[in-house]
Amino acid sequence: MSSDVRFTDFKSDKQPTWCPGCGDFGTMNGMMKALANTGNDPDNTFVVAGIGCSGKIGTYMHSYALHGVHGRALPVGTGVKLANPDLEVMVAGGDGDGYSIGAGHFIHAVRRNVDMTYVVMDNRIYGLTKGQASPTSREDFETSTTPEGPKQPPVNPLALALSAGGSFIAQSFSTDAQRHTEIVQKAIEHDGFGFVNVFSPCVTFNDVDTYDYFRDSIVDLADEDYDPTDREAAKEKILDADKEYQGILYQNEESVPYSDLHGLDSNMADIPDGAPEGAMDLVREFY
């Protein structure tokens, strides 16, 4: 880690192929700034992504990165972090990746509380497959695969996280650069699983959850007298289906990350040239 890292050091020389105006630009910039602001550099950072527009992030950022299969980014990030606690691990996904195919992993990653940051670029639609309903799409949102709307309520990712015992639950809006960066930064600094759902509008396929919609409807918790350590208050906000909140909805300041609970502090890449000291004891156990 060096002190003179700028956020642009996290930019790769590859130009993003996201649509002009895509919310993911702002989401990614905030992630890079937050990483730099928290004293990380590309060589100690590991970014994991799944499939979809969000999955491209590993290509556009400069760091150690793995772009895996659809929905499985969180388990990969878990393995990376447990194997080397010195790495700053950031997992990026989309609403389909995280709340549909990867929903099972999401719940368990939340409750496992590994010290990493999970940023979900939530545009409430499947973009890269050209406009199908996602788990966060509105009940009446008409798409190519749901001509009359999905007719089922959207997933509430914040509620899922809270019920699974989430220790850091936040939401941000990609175009509100300063707040978004600040929130991701807090997630990185959190001891445990830092989850940030980011409104990251799709300008091509979603004409409902637009920049204008979010701008008009977002309520920033920073403007309210709100205590994020109050779980009951968090529950009330999170279950309020009529509002879109920005800020840290819930943070457990007593959170003890998985590695601390399990006493993991060494880099598992460091192993001796032969069987470890005392290995013959493993054989003697079978006498």
Add this chain to the structure above:
Amino acid sequence: MPDDLNWAIGGEAGDGIDSTGKIFAQALSRAGRHVFTSKDFASRIRGGYTAYKIRSSVDRVESVVDRLDILVALTERTIDENLDELHEGSVIIYDGERTEMEDVEVPEGMIGLSVPLQRLAEEAGGAIMQNIVALGAACEVTNFPIENLDSALEKKFGAKGESIVENNKEAARKGQEFVDEEYDHEFDYDLETTDSDYVLLNGDQAIGMGAIAAGCRFYAGYPITPATDVMEYLTGRIEQFGGEVVQAEDELSAINMALGAARAGARSMTATSGPGIDLMTETFGLVATSETPLVIADVMRSGPSTGMPTKQEQGDLNMTLYGGHGEIPRFVVAPTNVAECFHKTVEAFNLAEKYQTPVFLLADLSMAVTEQTFEPETFDMDAVEIDRGKVVDEDEVEAWTDEKGRFQPHFSTADGVSPRAFPGTTDGAHMSTGLEHNSLGRRTEDTDVRVEQVDKRNRKVETAREEEDWEPREFGDPDSDNLVISWGSNEGAMREALEFLDEDGVDVRFLSVPYIFPRPDLGDEIEAADEVIVVECNATGQFADLLEHDALTRVKRVNKYNGVRFKADELANEIKESLQTEEVTA
């Protein structure tokens, strides 16, 4: 008197069959006798017939046979289940005082010993020790020094306190004395003991031990029979070496966690069985394409679907060889016995890291749950060598950067193996992906780069084919015209079958193949033989198919797929029959 003793305890699942069997196996092992165990068990927690069988001899034993000399029957059904293996003079120990056993009819010619197991156990301190009373009775019947049983009881119950150990010893004495006093029958057994020190372990444990020896620090898995013992072995042990076991939410998660840890530089593995390997298949290609070293163990059981979870089969060969969409360079290594589970696991980690590929470790149920005795030196930890392959540190990274100073993790080398920089290495930051990529790891659809990278990855296999030793293990008569080939756990039964065949004047050359891919070129051997028989525990002969393809010839097949492993005497008969049949029909 037979040279070896075949002993079994059977009853309902939940009767403590498994732990009682293990105690007796350990007593025999500690007395310097070789032991080979097998289990009949059902896929349920309580109820249902279950048995633990032990074959023991002063010579090595590699297989089970169709013979049972002493049976501890906790239920009447136990006798019925084993009728075909019991013989004239077999001893059946049962508790005739129990209402459900009082009408037991001991088959003609056999010796029934009604021992009040429960009553004697109660006298010794608790009915729970009834199985130990039976062990004491078995010691008397076999003239086996009961002190060896004491030693196994101390190991088993030592942690629970002195009085528990003493009560158990007392229970065993009561069983012994009862038989001594009540039956004046002269038994034919005189179990010899030796000074040899043996260790007793099963294949799953050997895989776990091999993993730790090889420096594996991360294991992620999901419980499934019969692979779970690998995870249970590693839990609590790998931590002592700075590692961690994670019970994942499913197999998809397990393999991806293991992949993540491997990507971070740890030696990492997962293990599962048939249905689990299906779920993991999605990630095989990612492991191979991102060139991540990963060991994936499949402890096979009967399939397809959920099949027979507690029964033997070697039906997943094609799955590990071909599973996954697209073409995936990989290695498939199949240990041939319990000790090889250890050695092949160590080898699998070296292969994975040297060639940066997935390595499938293909074990099976009958090997995984079989406890077998070994001299401790069989697992010589000093002989374990670790080869991490082309790992580059911060001083070496520059040699592998492009003109813009970017590290090239997929640089196309002559041997196909690329440099590897662990995350954290200064100036090594790079991307890995399951998408086709260039030398930087970045996505590409450039047709030339695609061909270059596919060739590069496949070249690793060619390099390994040249550099590593893929030879089969050879047994029997090297000059015989009859060639038998098998893979995996059939080796033990086949080695003993060779002795039966020899007694019948049938000579056989036997090749046991521990590598499925790459595998030895057996073309010359097959060409030279008059008769070629391939033995495997599946219905279609998946390995035979491969050999026919390799050698452009037809082979005979001996297949077993009823869920039970081959027995040595049965195998000898099958081979004799096969040798007598004419042509192989197409």
